[in-house]
Amino acid sequence: MKRAVAPHLGTIKMRLTCPFCGERDHQEFTYRGDASAKRPAIENDSIEDHRAYVFDRANPDGDHRELWNHTSGCRMHVVVTRNTTTHKVTGCEPVGPWAKTMKARS
Amino acid sequence: MSGFRLNLRDGLGRAVDHDSKINFTFDGKNYEGRKGDTLASALMANGVSIVARSFKYHRPRGIFSAGSEEPNALVTVHSGPRTEPNIRATELELYEGLEVKSQNRWPSVNLDLMAVNQLPGKAFSAGFYYKTFMGPSRPGHKATQFWWFCEQLIRRAAGLGKGASQADPDKYGRMNAFCDVLVVGAGPAGISAAERAASAGAKVILCDESAVAGGSLLSSPELLDGEPAFDWAEERLAELAEHENVTVLTRTTVQSMFDDNTYLAVERVADHIKRPAKHQVRQRAWNIRCKSAVIATGAIERPIVFAGNDRPGVMLADSARRYVVEFGVSPGKAVCVFTNNDTGWLAARDMAKNGVIVEAIVDVRKDVPDNIRAAGEESRAEIFLGAAITATNGFQSLSGAQISEFTETSGEVGRKLKKIGCDCIAVSGGWSPAFHLTSQQGEKPVWDAELQAFLPGGAISAWHGAGAMAGKFGLRHAFRSGEEAAVKALADAGLGEGDSDVPRIEGDEIDYAPAPVFEINSGGKAFVDLQHDVTSEDVRLAHREGFISVEHLKRYTTLGMATDQGKTSNMSGLAIMAEARGKPIPEVGTTRFRPPYTPTALGAIAGESYGHLASERLTPMHDWHVAEGANMYANGPWLRPESYNRSGESVEQAYIREAAAVRKGVGLVDVSTLGKIDVQGPDAAEFLNRIYSNGFAKLPVDKARYGLMLREDGMLFDDGTTWRLEENRYLMTTTTAGAGQVMDHLEYHRDVVWPDLKVALTSVSDEWAGVAVAGPKARNVLKGCVSDCGVSNEDLPFMGVQKANIAGIPVWIARLSFSGEMAYEVYCGAGWGQELWNVLMKAGKRFNITPYGLEALSTLRIEKGHVAGPELNGRTTPYDLGLGGMVSSKKNFVGATLLKRDAFHEEDRLQLVAIKSIDGQRIRGGSHLVKGNKDEPGRSEGNTTSTCFSPELECYISLAMLEGGAARYGEKIYATNPVRDCHVAVEVVSPHIVDPDGGRMHG
Incomplete structure (x- = not known):
């Protein structure tokens, strides 16, 4: 029987506090990149605007707001504020249709 | 000696x-x-x-x-x-x-013929390889001709030990552990820190890399509370091991410190015995998450x-x-x-x-x-x-x-x-604090002129140094700093201070500060890095040649790059460089240590995600496939039948037989593994319309449509059919391997991009079992078992979807065809899967129904020119695959805009074609398409993607990506695979080999 080997390389670790689930290992999350990248509106067909959305990234030294998905947990998207120099995480907020409800409750 | x-x-x-x-x-x-x-x-x-x-x-x-x-x-x-x-x-x-x-x-350690290497002396000095072997020679290579000549000899002479080439028969474990305070190192500082933390009720993990914990206490001449240090340590460690809040791990090296107080430790469970016992792991990786840590790793003498x-x-x-x-x-x-x-x-x-x-x-x-x-x-x-x-x-x-x-x-x-x-x-030559773990975090060490050593810098994570690691040498300082560090760690964990219990010490009090002497320069070979044979002269040579930064020094001379990572050599190397530059040591700086602290077996990192312990998903019909002699094959996370080999049959013979049976009669295949996503909500139609490149808004209820999904950059992402079950409810199917990614893609767009659209997404891949019945006699098979629904062309036309009943099992039947034959996909609740399969097998018996596996499935779709994973490889657009007709110009969708970029429309892009072997030779997977013969093949103009033997054409065929391929039908070229020594003459043809006008599947 042929097997795909999928080694679970536990090489980089950090902890994220999901606003829905609490503190979890980052291996439960998927990184989705710069949270400031906003897709142009659906009726916008400017190649320049789409190119910027897909490819332009600032690569800041310091605080970076980035999108993560709690893939192996609640599957919610969260915006994590992480310092790219120290890896210190200072925020983890919900986004999406649930964000408003969450904020109203807290 | x-x-x-x-x-x-x-x-x-x-x-x-x-x-x-x-x-x-x-x-x-x-x-x-x-x-x-x-x-x-x-x-x-x-x-x-x-x-x-x-x-x-x-x-x-x-x-x-x-x-x-x-x-x-x-x-x-x-x-x-x-x-x-x-x-x-x-x-x-x-x-x-x-x-x-x-x-x-x-041949032996006492008589080593390779020792002639030391005779030419200077020839192997720093930068020898760069100077001798780097330079222009072959196009695309950076090595000189001399390198190509010497390579074999050098590879034999250099290097450390040789690893095994067979698979590792041992097992490895993984443990996830949580604690309040992790104590790294069970010497005097570590023991006192662990005791102090435990006395405050903290959950403590104490790790020591040696078989017997105790660190310097094992050989200290001091008396502690009147007894030899060795005995004292033994008693205290036994007490700690008994403590209900304390886990003592010996033979356990904390290899890495990660963000947020996460550590990786590797425990050598069975390296001190000949073989691990049955079911025992050889090593175990510990993922330790603590609230705070005391690092008491001691110092390394230099x-x-x-x-x-x-x-x-x-x-x-x-x-x-x-x-x-x-x-x-x-x-x-x-x-x-x-x-x-x-x-x-x-x-x-x-x-x-x-x-x-x-x-x-x-x-x-x-x-x-x-x-x-x-x-x-x-x-x-x-x-x-x-x-x-x-x-x-x-x-x-x-x-x-x-x-x-x-x-x-x-x-x-x-x-x-x-x-x-x-x-x-x-x-x-003095002592260098072992701050490797904290250095891994990027914390810059600070120079202590008194101790002539670097000490760990400021803490980014919650850890506290104790003992020699923190520059607190001697037992008195070790015990005191251990307790102090523990109190700080307890505060991090929100716990009280605990009780002090420092032993009375009788013994020498000495000064640990050395004289600032690192090297005696008296001529002759003096080694700085013993493991990589770097001499003090090499360091000076690097300086003379301008490699003066510590990072360049390391790379140019390989100082500190061996398996010991320069634990005993880095400091002397830096000091010699500092002297050569006429600068104080702290201005020269030090390199950053990288994880792991000591060499770590790959098995310990892979843990259980390997071989038979890797997770796998089985379809409801799995046991039947195995009982029928199927070879199971990993497809994404799933195991699927590759082919059902009859006795004496090879895989190739089996898939050719299975595929031919589908073309001539009828076959059935388990398609339960396809990704399935339930899409519901008032905006479901609009959502799908934005996700797929072709239109979905006007798809009628009870109809399915084949859809293409693009990435935002215009490349193809996934494909599959989506069925409109109700006005606001769709069932989307995806490729088996792409199911997870597609779900992520949909959720991202729903949550982040268009949160105003009212859509609910549910992964239902495991809820439904699916069977495809394909072949000219497929309808006859279904006629014999389906009730509550007709299966004629009028009742269930091509791409139609109907609820039905098969032998009491509620099912969805969709008239879809991947094979190009008349075909139906039948879905039922996963729990009914095996029963449905049995009923279909029974109904098909008189038509000689043949179960077929992945290879036959693939053969059928290659003959038909249907694309799959190898063509949806992240580098192809719909136009490249001849699917331009499915790119709607009436709406915007994900990828629509960037797909318009000029480069995607150039005529010489790689385009989908089929090739067929002219003289019956086998076309190998991974072949390149070239114009020339074997001796002068010329440049690659494309490559094969999916290869099989076509029972329909009775020859080897392949789908391929070829430059400007859509305009090259009829051209004769070669498929070459030099690795396998194959050079096959082929003809470029349309990818739609079987039934190009679709009469069979529409009939």
Whole structure:
């Protein structure tokens, strides 16, 4: 029987506090990149605007707001504020249709 | 060095069982050791002095240290698939039947013919490879012709041990652990930190890399609360192990410190026995998440660099002392201590006290404190102050040392004082705190001029240094700093302070600060990095040639790059560079340590995600497939039947038979693995319309449509059919391997991009079992078993979807075809899957229904020109695959805009074609398409993607991506695969080989 080997390389670790689930290992999350990248509106067909959305990234030294998905947990998207120099995480907020409800409750 | 076992008595050789006998072999020769010995102590007790050959010059090398910092004594353990090279003899515990081989020598460690490498001397100096072998030669390569000529020889001569080439038969475990306070290192500081933390009710994990915890207490001469330090440590560790809140892990090296107080430790569970017991893991990786940590990893003694310092017999002074006190082994018949600090003198005294002959103590300092001079006198050694060892001699091992005058302040070497006979030089150049873990976090170390050492810098994570690691040398400071660190860690964890319990200490109080002497520059080869054969002259050469930053120094000379990561050599290298630059050491800086702390087996990292322990998903019909002789094949996370081999049949024979049966009669295949996503909500239609490149808004209820999904950059992402079950409810199917990614893609767009759209997404891949029934007789099979729904072309036209009932099982039937034949996909609740399969098999019996596997499925779709994973490879657009008709121009969708970029519309892009073998030769997967014959193939104009034998055409065919391929039908070219020595003449044809107008599947 042929097997795909999928080694679970536990090489980089950090902890994220999901606003829905609490503190979890980052291996439960998927990184989705710069949270400031906003897709142009659906009726916008400017190649320049789409190119910027897909490819332009600032690569800041310091605080970076980035999108993560709690893939192996609640599957919610969260915006994590992480310092790219120290890896210190200072925020983890919900986004999406649930964000408003969450904020109203807290 | 000609070491020997001392007369073991009470208090001497506490680490070994005095009455035991352990037999082991080294390079095939039998030796005897004692239980508790390391391989290093046992070899030393047997008088074995040469244990390895060096990396570059193949010089004989002996045991240098007594711990994980060992640069020289690397050996290979076991044989066959268990072979493990580069094991430190100083850590390898002796067991009955242990078989060890030395490394890097040919034919033997005592006679190594590769040692000729040291004759040309200067030829192998720093940057030798860059200077000799880098330069223009072949296009696209950076190496010179001379390199191509020498490569084979060099590869044989260089390198450390050789690993196994077979699969590792051992098992590895993984543990996730949580605690309040992690304590790394169970020496005096670690023990007191763990006790203090436990007394406050904290959950504590205490790790120590040695088999017996205790660190320096195992050989300290002090009395603690009136008893020997060894006994005190043993009692305290036993108490800690009994404590319900404390986990003590020995043989466990904390390899890495990660963000947010996460640590990776590797426990060597069964490396001290011959084989792991049945079901026992060999090693276990611990993911430790703590609230705070106390790092008490101690300090590593460093040598003084002097000419001839790599001769077997030269070793670290404290290590020599440890062999005497802990193992009852004298490192030599006559020992000479060479030091720049007080600890060397205590080593001399402790060795002499236990029966070792110390010939001389050589100290670079002009003056030493009175208590230290007294210790020297106690050792009955000849004392040389303001002196240094300037040369060594001996044939292979050490036999003598030249002592000369030395001025500490100027580094000047004066007149020769005396040549003494000795077979061991115990050298101490001071202590370097082991802050490797905190350095991994990027915390810059700070220079301590008093201690002449780097200390760990400010903490990013919640950790607190204790003991020698934090520059707190000596037992008094160790205990106190251990408790202080524990109190800080307890505060991090939100716990109280706990109770103090520091023992009363009787013993020497000494100053650990060394004289700032790192090297005795008296000419001759003086080694800085013993493992990588980097000499002090190499460091100076790097300086002369401009490689003056520490990072360049490391890469140019390979200083500190070997398996020991320069644990004993970095500091001397930096000091020599600093001197050459005329700058203070802190201005030269130090390199950052990288995880892991010591070499780690890949198995320990892979853990259980390997082989039969890797997770796998099985369809409801899995057992049936296995019982029918299917080879199961991994497809994404799923296991699927590759083919159902009848006795004597090869996989190829089986899939050709299965595919032909579908074309001529009827077959069925398990499609339960397709990704399935339930899409519901008032905006479901709009959402799908934005996700797919073709229109979905107007898809009628009870109809399915094949859809293409693009990435935002315009490349194809996934495909599949989506069925409109109700006005606001769709069932989306995806490729088997793409299901997870597609779900992520949809959720991202729903949550982040268009949160205003009211859509609910649910993964239902596991909820539904699916069977595709395909072939000209498919309708006959269904007619015989379906109720509540007609299956005629009128009742269930191509792409129609209907609810129905098969033998009491509620099902969805969709008229879809991947094979190009008339076909139906039947879905039912997963729990009914096997029953549905049985009913269909029974209904198909009189039509000779044939179950078919992945290979036949693939063959059928290749003949039909349907694309799948190999064509949806992330580099193709819909136009490339001839699917331009599915790109709607009436709406915007994900990827629509960037797909318009000019480069995607150039005529010479790789485009989908089929090729067929002209002369019957097999086309291999991974072949390139070229115009020329085998001798002059010319450049690659494309490549094959999916290859099979076509039962329809009775020849080998392949889908392929070919430059401007859509306009090249009829052209004759070659599919070449030089790796497999294949060069096949092929004809380019349309990818739609079978039934190009679709009459069969629409009929």
